[in-house]
Amino acid sequence: MTLFSAASRLTSGLLLGLSLAVLGHAPAALAQEANGPLRITIDQGVIEPVPLAIPDFIAETPQAAEMARMISEVVASDLVGTGLFREIPPSAFVSQITNFASPVQYSDWKAINAQGLVTGAVTQDASGRLNVKFRVFDVFSDAPLGEGLQFGGSTTSWRRIAHKVADVVYSRITGEGAYFDSRVVFVAESGPKDARLKRLAVMDYDGENVQYLTGDQSIVLAPRFSPSGDRVLYTSYETGFPQIMLLDVATVSRTPLAVPAESMTFAPRFSPDGTTVVFSLTQGGNTDIYSMPVMGGGMTRLTNTPSIETAPSFSPDGSRIVFESDRSGSQQLYIMPANGGEATRISFGDGRYGTPVWSPRGDLVAFTKQANGRFHIGVMRTDGSEERLLTASFLDEGPTWSPNGRVIMFTREGAGAGGEAALYSVDISGRNLRRVTTQGAASDPAWSPLLQ
Amino acid sequence: MNTGQYISGAAHGGLILWALLGGIFVRPNDIAMPSQEVSLISGAEFAALTAPREAPEVTTTPPAPQPPASDPTPQTPTPDAPAPTPVPVPEPTPAPEAETVPAVPQALPTPVDPAIPESPAEPSFEEQGANAPAIPNREPTPRPVNRVAPEAVINPEPTPEIADTAQAEVAPDAQAPVETVKPEQAAAAPEEATTEIVTEAETPNGMASSPRPQSRPPSIARAAQAAKEAAEAAAQAAATPDEPAPQTPATPAPATPAPAAEPDSVADDVFAAIAAAQGETAAAPTTRTGPPMTSGERDALRVAVAQCWNVGAMSSEAMRTVITVEVKMSQDGKPDAGSIRLIGQQGGDNAAAQAGFEVARRAIIRCGANGFNLPVEKYDQWRTIEMTFDPEQMRYK
Numbered sequence: 102m103t104l105f106s107a108a109s110r111l112t113s114g115l116l117l118g119l120s121l122a123v124l125g126h127a128p129a130a131l132a133q134e135a136n137g138p139l140r141i142t143i144d145q146g147v148i149e150p151v152p153l154a155i156p157d158f159i160a161e162t163p164q165a166a167e168m169a170r171m172i173s174e175v176v177a178s179d180l181v182g183t184g185l186f187r188e189i190p191p192s193a194f195v196s197q198i199t200n201f202a203s204p205v206q207y208s209d210w211k212a213i214n215a216q217g218l219v220t221g222a223v224t225q226d227a228s229g230r231l232n233v234k235f236r237v238f239d240v241f242s243d244a245p246l247g248e249g250l251q252f253g254g255s256t257t258s259w260r261r262i263a264h265k266v267a268d269v270v271y272s273r274i275t276g277e278g279a280y281f282d283s284r285v286v287f288v289a290e291s292g293p294k295d296a297r298l299k300r301l302a303v304m305d306y307d308g309e310n311v312q313y314l315t316g317d318q319s320i321v322l323a324p325r326f327s328p329s330g331d332r333v334l335y336t337s338y339e340t341g342f343p344q345i346m347l348l349d350v351a352t353v354s355r356t357p358l359a360v361p362a363e364s365m366t367f368a369p370r371f372s373p374d375g376t377t378v379v380f381s382l383t384q385g386g387n388t389d390i391y392s393m394p395v396m397g398g399g400m401t402r403l404t405n406t407p408s409i410e411t412a413p414s415f416s417p418d419g420s421r422i423v424f425e426s427d428r429s430g431s432q433q434l435y436i437m438p439a440n441g442g443e444a445t446r447i448s449f450g451d452g453r454y455g456t457p458v459w460s461p462r463g464d465l466v467a468f469t470k471q472a473n474g475r476f477h478i479g480v481m482r483t484d485g486s487e488e489r490l491l492t493a494s495f496l497d498e499g500p501t502w503s504p505n506g507r508v509i510m511f512t513r514e515g516a517g518a519g520g521e522a523a524l525y526s527v528d529i530s531g532r533n534l535r536r537v538t539t540q541g542a543a544s545d546p547a548w549s550p551l552l553q
Numbered sequence: 554m555n556t557g558q559y560i561s562g563a564a565h566g567g568l569i570l571w572a573l574l575g576g577i578f579v580r581p582n583d584i585a586m587p588s589q590e591v592s593l594i595s596g597a598e599f600a601a602l603t604a605p606r607e608a609p610e611v612t613t614t615p616p617a618p619q620p621p622a623s624d625p626t627p628q629t630p631t632p633d634a635p636a637p638t639p640v641p642v643p644e645p646t647p648a649p650e651a652e653t654v655p656a657v658p659q660a661l662p663t664p665v666d667p668a669i670p671e672s673p674a675e676p677s678f679e680e681q682g683a684n685a686p687a688i689p690n691r692e693p694t695p696r697p698v699n700r701v702a703p704e705a706v707i708n709p710e711p712t713p714e715i716a717d718t719a720q721a722e723v724a725p726d727a728q729a730p731v732e733t734v735k736p737e738q739a740a741a742a743p744e745e746a747t748t749e750i751v752t753e754a755e756t757p758n759g760m761a762s763s764p765r766p767q768s769r770p771p772s773i774a775r776a777a778q779a780a781k782e783a784a785e786a787a788a789q790a791a792a793t794p795d796e797p798a799p800q801t802p803a804t805p806a807p808a809t810p811a812p813a814a815e816p817d818s819v820a821d822d823v824f825a826a827i828a829a830a831q832g833e834t835a836a837a838p839t840t841r842t843g844p845p846m847t848s849g850e851r852d853a854l855r856v857a858v859a860q861c862w863n864v865g866a867m868s869s870e871a872m873r874t875v876i877t878v879e880v881k882m883s884q885d886g887k888p889d890a891g892s893i894r895l896i897g898q899q900g901g902d903n904a905a906a907q908a909g910f911e912v913a914r915r916a917i918i919r920c921g922a923n924g925f926n927l928p929v930e931k932y933d934q935w936r937t938i939e940m941t942f943d944p945e946q947m948r949y950k
Contacts (some may be wrong), residue, residue: 146862275867276908490754531752
């Protein structure tokens with residue numbers, strides 16, 4: 102009892118001293134605070150689509166009316182499709198844009214809470230040449246976002262023009278590059294699962310303008326765009342044996358990569374400068390990673406282990422290669438210098454990791470993960486930290502990055518004989534998972550860089 | 554001649570016996586076999602344990618414990634008898650309750666013991682629970698919706714129109730008297746929001762909100778109250794014919810100690826010290842021209858700006874950039890849009906800082922459009938505000 106009271110007295114004395122000490126400093130701190138401005142720190146915000154008003158572009162020549170409407174529709178669908186923006190329905194508009202040149206009444210757009218406003222005008226001359234000019238406004242700052250711009254082209258390329266407009270709007274508002282004016286090469290599939298016909302096809306990122314690059318006589322796999330977007334590497338079974346082919350998109354002519362006979366080659370990918378190809382080669386039952394110049398020449402062996410190494414992918418600066426290997430006993434991701442050498446393991450979670458792809462920004466690696474009977478598409482930093490799974494389904498695989506490193510497209514396949522493969526895209530935050538519209542089944546997408 | 558062999562045999566035999574029995578093959582500190590005491594139960598008991606809980610039997614058969622009214626024993630009045638015996642679970646429970654306590658829910662959990670008096674402290678907790686804002690908590694886990702915000706909002710119905718505050722739908726009603734016609738308006742609710750990005754792969758890690766646990770489920774509390782009243786009634790009924798009424802259930806002892814009634818000497822000292830120090834600071838001349846902003850006022854401002862700080866469309870580079878923005882305020886709490894400027898950045902390049910600044914400026918202007926709720930008498934304190942926007946926590950919501 103006495104001990105307790107002594108302790109309690111001691112505590113109270115200590116507390117008293119402490120509080121006096123603290124308060125002794127308090128006046129100084131308060132005075133300092135009073136002299137400076139009020140300082141607050143905001144670390145909680147909201148994440149929601151930014152409301153945009155995209156009134157129909159104005160047709161400045163009579164025959165451009167249809168084009169103006171279609172172009173503004175594509176611009177809106179590009180922007181809304183990112184999940185970052187929401188389009189305010191035109192029925193809510195307080196004022197209409199009737200003249201591209203006249204000043205914008207910001208208050209009318211603030212009233213409907215539009216944070217961005219896109220106005221445009223389209224002219225079409227007798228020869229069928231289109232000209233689109235447009236402006237982006239930051240409504241709440243009462244100011245335009247950047248200068249007005251214009252794009253010209255033929256009426257047949259109107260979708261590309263619209264994508265370019267959307268690219269500019271996107272990058273002005275978000276402050277980072279966009280990806281609308283880009284294409285995707287993929288494997289178009291038809292027929293039942295046990296007799297599936299596959300051929301290479303290329304389409305706009307949104308599924309429009311599909312062109313077929315190969316016939317459906319032989320199985321094709323894993324197409325990859327070159328960094329300039331003019332050539333495609335893929336694996337073909339034309340000879341009955343997997344063999345890497347190089348295809349020129351413009352002429353649709355293809356040439357096999359010169360590799361030793363009696364070896365299987367697959368999983369090719371361009372280096373960032375487009376001059377080198379890395380790929381897997383199986384010889385004598387062992388699979389390793391090799392590189393060789395695109396134009397032909399000697400192969401360089403980059404890995405030399407008895408385990409399986411495959412799916413190499415360059416870092417954007419071309420100095421390193423991420424790949425998958427089962428050297429530890431299970432399939433994991435490793436990074437090694439571009440000319441071979443010691444590999445560092447980066448994936449350490451449960452399950453098996455495969456098909457790593459280095460982001461064009463260089464900060465992340467996308468991968469396929471198989472764990473607990475499900476497939477995931479995920480991203481991690483290049484040191485293996487901050488792993489984040491974005492999807493989960495019966496079968497997700499083969500991620501590919503959008504040119505700006507913000508969106509991942511991949512293959513999703515359903516279970517059973519009826520489950521057909523389809524292309525999906527997802528934001529790297531895990532939001533906005535959506536199916537890419539394709540005619541029929543599709544798999545193995547590879548995103549091109551932004552077109553020039 | 555054989556002596557050597559006998560000796561050798563005996564010696565070896567002895568050695569072998571000693572080796573076997575003497576314990577050299579037994580590890581000295583043998584691991585004690587861990588054992589766990591178990592209690593055996595019969596199959597019937599196990600079935601009873603695992604069986605789905607039966608609906609409470611309120612109905613017919615009173616349990617064996619002697620109802621005091623019918624028992625002839627109460628002639629020997631033992632008022633200090635333990636609680637269980639006088640516990641009347643009278644068979645006509647439904648009947649008297651029907652008149653006295655009509656609010657009793659049908660599905661009463663039976664084993665409510667009226668002899669356990671409710672401590673006086675508890676109603677206050679329940680009142681707290683009752684006064685707490687009704688947090689919508691229909692679903693245990695967040696759903697993937699478009700908006701991610703610090704406070705989750707779960708909309709019950711197919712999304713009504715988005716508005717800042719909830720308002721009920723007013724539809725023109727044919728039967729309604731003409732005088733009371735309200736202007737027609739669509740149903741509106743705050744936009745549905747979740748507290749974190751819900752991806753397909755992630756099991757959301759929490760409930761949509763975390764309401765304070767109630768001290769006791771209200772239905773049980775009500776049942777206990779009802780049962781207590783019933784017991785009192787029964788006790789009085791039993792008391793009228795027989796003089797030695799068992800008083801026990803009617804007197805819940807209110808002897809619970811008043812919480813924190815006795816002042817703690819330590820706390821007292823601290824308070825006294827603080828008061829003294831505050832007296833000193835108030836007396837001391839400072840350069841301040843008004844009372845300082847309280848933390849509540851600062852928090853209110855912080856939350857007000859955060860509501861409009863939409864990082865959803867920010868580049869990932871900008872999401873790694875901390876920026877500081879200065880804004881001048883007018884006396885009505887509105888920010889001067891022209892005065893907003895970037896005064897500091899940390900972590901990203903200039904383009905990222907500029908992108909982040911535009912988002913921050915939009916937040917300040919949008920949410921300040923009607924004026925922030927700031928105390929006018931402290932205008933000198935918030936004439937100029939420096940806001941630091943730190944997106945770190947929003948990166949991996």
